[in-house]
Amino acid sequence: MAKTMMTRFDGAKEMYARQGVDVDAALDDLNKVRISMHCWQGDDVSGFENAGELSGGIAATGNYPGKARNRRELFADIDKAFSLIPGKHKLNIHACYAVTEQKVDRNELEPKHFDAWVQFARERGLGLDFNPTFFSHPKAADGLTLSHPDKNIRQFWIEHGKASRRIAESFGKELGMLSLNNLWIPDGYKDVPADRYTPRARLKESLHEIYAEKRDRNCMVDSVESKFFGIGLESYTVGSHEFYLDFAARNDVLCLLDSGHYHPTESIADKIPSLLLFSQRLALHVTRAVRWDSDHVVLYENELQEIATEIVRCKALDRVLIGLDFFDASINRIAAWVVGMRNMQKALLYALLLPHEKLAAMQDAGRFSEMMVTREALKLFPLGDVWDCFCEVNDVPVDADWFRDVQEYERDVLAKR
Ligand code: RNT
Ligand code: ZN
Numbered sequence: 186m187a188k189t190m191m192t193r194f195d196g197a198k199e200m201y202a203r204q205g206v207d208v209d210a211a212l213d214d215l216n217k218v219r220i221s222m223h224c225w226q227g228d229d230v231s232g233f234e235n236a237g238e239l240s241g242g243i244a245a246t247g248n249y250p251g252k253a254r255n256r257r258e259l260f261a262d263i264d265k266a267f268s269l270i271p272g273k274h275k276l277n278i279h280a281c282y283a284v285t286e287q288k289v290d291r292n293e294l295e296p297k298h299f300d301a302w303v304q305f306a307r308e309r310g311l312g313l314d315f316n317p318t319f320f321s322h323p324k325a326a327d328g329l330t331l332s333h334p335d336k337n338i339r340q341f342w343i344e345h346g347k348a349s350r351r352i353a354e355s356f357g358k359e360l361g362m363l364s365l366n367n368l369w370i371p372d373g374y375k376d377v378p379a380d381r382y383t384p385r386a387r388l389k390e391s392l393h394e395i396y397a398e399k400r401d402r403n404c405m406v407d408s409v410e411s412k413f414f415g416i417g418l419e420s421y422t423v424g425s426h427e428f429y430l431d432f433a434a435r436n437d438v439l440c441l442l443d444s445g446h447y448h449p450t451e452s453i454a455d456k457i458p459s460l461l462l463f464s465q466r467l468a469l470h471v472t473r474a475v476r477w478d479s480d481h482v483v484l485y486e487n488e489l490q491e492i493a494t495e496i497v498r499c500k501a502l503d504r505v506l507i508g509l510d511f512f513d514a515s516i517n518r519i520a521a522w523v524v525g526m527r528n529m530q531k532a533l534l535y536a537l538l539l540p541h542e543k544l545a546a547m548q549d550a551g552r553f554s555e556m557m558v559t560r561e562a563l564k565l566f567p568l569g570d571v572w573d574c575f576c577e578v579n580d581v582p583v584d585a586d587w588f589r590d591v592q593e594y595e596r597d598v599l600a601k602r
Contacts, residue, residue, distance in 0.1 A: 186574065186577050186578075187577075190570075190573055190574060193567065193570040193573070194570055194571065194574040196567065196570065197566070197567040197568075197570040197571050198571075200566055200567060201538055201566065204543070204559075204563065204566075205540045205542075205543055206538050206539070206540050208538065208571055211537035211538050211571075212534075212571070212574070212575055212578070214502060214537055215272075215530060215533055215537060215575065216272055216575075216579075217502070218272070218502055218507070218530070218533060219272075219273060219274045219275050219312060220275070220508070220509065220526060220530070221274065221276065221312070221365070221506065221507065221508035221509070222263075222266070222267075222274055222275070222508075222509060222522060223277045223508060223509050223510050223511075223512075224259065224263065224277060224279070225279060225282075225512055226509075226511060226512050226513070226521055226522050226525075227253045227259045227262045227263060227266075227518055227519075227522070228252055228253045228254070228259055228518075229245035229252060229512055229514045229518075230243070230245055230279075230321070231252075232279060232282050232318070232321065233256060233281065233282055233283065233284060234281050234283070234288075236281065236321040237321070238321070239320070240320045240321050240322075240325060240328070240371070241319065241320025241321065241325065241328065241371030241415065242320075242328065242371050242373070242414075242415020242416045242417050242418045243320070243415060243416070243512075244416055245512040245513070245514040246514060246515060247513060247514035247515025249514055249515055249516055249517060249518065250599065250600065250602070251517070251518070251595060251598075251599025251600060251602050252514070252518065252602070253518075254602065256284055256301060258602065259282075260305055261598070262518065262519055263276065263305075263522075264309075265519050265590075265591070265594050265598075266522040266523055267309070267311075268581070268590075269519075269523045269527075269581055269582065269587045269590060269591070270522075270523055270526045270527060270581065271527070271530065271575055271576050271581050272530070272579055273310055273311070274311060274312075275311055275312035275362070275508075276305075276311050276312070276313055276314070277313075277314040277315075277316065277365075277508050277509075278299070278313065278314070278315060278316070279315075279316045279318045280294055280317050280318040280345070280348075280349060280352075281318040281321060282299075282302070283298040283299060284298060284299065284300070284301040284302070285298050291317075291322060291341075291345040291348070292341050292342075292344035292345045292348060293344075293348070294345070294348045295348065295351070295352070296351060296352050296356075298352075299313075299356070303355075303356065303359045303360065306356075306360055307359070307360060311360075312356075312360055312362035312363070312364065313356040313360060313362075313364055314353070314356075314364055314365040314366075314367070314506075315349060315352055315356060315364060315365070315366045315367070316367050316368070316369065317345050317346055317348075317349035317366070317368055318345075319331070319345070319368075319369065319370040320371050324338055324341050324342070325342075325371065328371055328372065328373065328374075328417065328418060329372050329384075330342040330371070330372055331343065331346070331372065331387070331392065331395075332370070332372045332384040332385070332387045332391070332423040333372075333387070334387075339387065339391055342370075342391070343391050343394050343395055346391070346392075346394075346395035347394075347395055349366055349368075350366055350395070350396075350398070350400050350405065350407065351400075352366075353365070353366035353400075353404075353405040354366075354400045354401055354404045354405040355404075356404075356405070357401070357403070357404025357405045358404045363403070363405065363406060364404060364405045364406075365406055365407075365408055365439075365468055365506050365508070366406070366407050367407075367408045367410055367441050367468060367470075368392075368395075368408070368410065369409075369412070369424070369441075369443075370388075370423070370424055371415055372384065372388065372418075372422065372424065373414070373418030373420075373421050373422035373423055374418060374420050374421045375417050375418060375419060375420060376419075376420050377420050377421070378420065378421045381421060384423045385423055385425075388423050388424060388428070389428075389432065392432060392436070396436055396438060406439055406466060406468075406506075407437075407438045408433075408438060408440065408441040408468040409424065409432060409438055409439075409440065409441060410424075410429070410441040410442075410443055410446070410470065411424050411426040411428065411429040411430070411440070411441075411442075411443075411446060412424060412443065413425075413426070413446050413447055413448065414477075416477075416478075426446075426447070433464070434463060439466050439467060439468050439506075440460055440464070440467060440468070441467075441468035441469065441470060442456055442457075442467070442468070442469055443469075443470035443472060443510060444470065444471050444472050444473070444474065444488065444492065445470075445472040445473065445478070445479020445480060445481075445510075447474075449474060452488070453469075453492060454491035454492045454494065454495045455495075457492070457495040457496060457499060457501075458495060458499050461499050461501050461504060461505075465504065466504050466505070466506060467504065467506070468506040469492070469505060469506065469508060470509070470510035471483055471489070471492065471507060471508070471509050471510070471525075471529055472509065472510045472511045473486075473488075473489075473511065480510065480511045480512050480513070481511055481513065482511050482513050482516075482521045482524055482525050483511060483524070483525040483528050483529060484524070484528060485531050489528060489529070489532045490532050490535050490536065492532070493529070493532035493533045493535060494536040494539065496533070496536065497536035497539070497541070498536070498539075498541040498545075502533075507529065509525050509529065511525060517591055517595055517599070519591050519594065519595075519599075520588065520591050523587060523591070527584070531568070531572055534568065534572055534575065535568055538563075538566070538568060538571065539560075539563060540559075540563075544556055544559065544560065569584075572584070
């Protein structure tokens with residue numbers, strides 16, 4: 186390590202030690218956290234099916250040049266991103282990224298259609314997570330899938346849901362690392378519905394069918410992702426938070442909280458300890474909500490720090506499955522990945538460097554002024570010096586330097602697409 190960096194690191198270590206924080210232990214803990222990087226930032230959620238327009242009330246806006254147009258390009262871009270992100274992680278993929286010679290409809294997908302992904306992950310020591318794709322498909326054209334009034338359409342999507350569980354299980358088996366199978370459906374209505382009950386009853390029944398078959402819990406876990414509203418589905422979403430919270434609690438399924446799916450002032454961090462008290466595991470889609478949209482690149486800011494802090498002080502780094510979910514087509518897509526992943530790690534480091542027990546003791550003793558003063562002081566502690574050291578040890582460039590690599594890649598590779 187360069188001498189100045191070493192000096193900065195030692196100074197930081199000493200400052201944290203005076204607060205009772207062990208920096209080396211924090212770095213060890215951070216090194217073990219695998220974050221699931223979503224493949225869909227690389228191509229604006231297009232997938233490999235040539236399905237046309239993105240549907241389901243989500244939108245990737247912008248037309249920054251260099252988007253990955255096929256598997257080869259997406260794999261290369263993922264490699265580039267991971268080369269700039271410290272540590273070993275997981276990759277999160279969607280069913281619409283199946284690699285098939287001929288067209289295979291979603292209800293007929295099998296593990297073998299994801300062999301290319303498994304091989305890619307295996308060669309790089311990555312884990313794989315999975316998501317059935319209930320959008321961008323003719324049978325989801327009216328925005329309804331598992332709650333559709335038409336039984337045949339529901340049946341098609343139930344089959345897709347079942348197929349997805351088999352695929353996720355195969356990922357866990359092949360790679361020896363637990364795979365998360367996360368279900369999100371866009372179902373909802375633009376305007377005030379005449380019946381809120383029946384669509385939810387149909388969704389409940391469809392989910393029971395999907396989850397009826399036992400899968401190996403050492404290989405895969407299921408989660409359900411709720412949402413408050415989507416574009417064109419503003420008045421009602423069938424899979425609301427309360428619906429899934431209850432469903433998950435009763436059916437050996439995890440809740441997945443997407444940090445962009447709630448009311449703008451609602452804290453997602455606050456939900457974490459509540460859920461952890463009742464469930465062994467919890468899954469997250471970390472994203473950044475801006476007004477009515479939920480899928481902006483994750484920045485290092487307060488809400489993210491709060492989420493990370495809750496995970497760490499609940500001692501739940503091994504119980505919370507952290508994934509990212511954003512898609513920005515208006516900037517360099519690799520930079521978007523790297524910024525989001527590194528910020529998630531930075532927030533975890535921030536959380537790992539807080540003296541939680543000391544602060545909790547102050548709370549219990551009613552020493553609230555001291556608690557406030559201590560925390561405010563900690564906000565300006567030299568986290569950046571510890572972070573730079575983490576990057577250096579993991580052999581990736583520090584914050585000020587990595588973008589140059591991305592610019593080079595843009596010039597040499599992306600610009601030629
Ligand atoms: C949509 C959900 C969902 C998707 C991805 C592509 O609002 O957040 O997770 O973003 O599955
Ligand atoms: Zn999400």
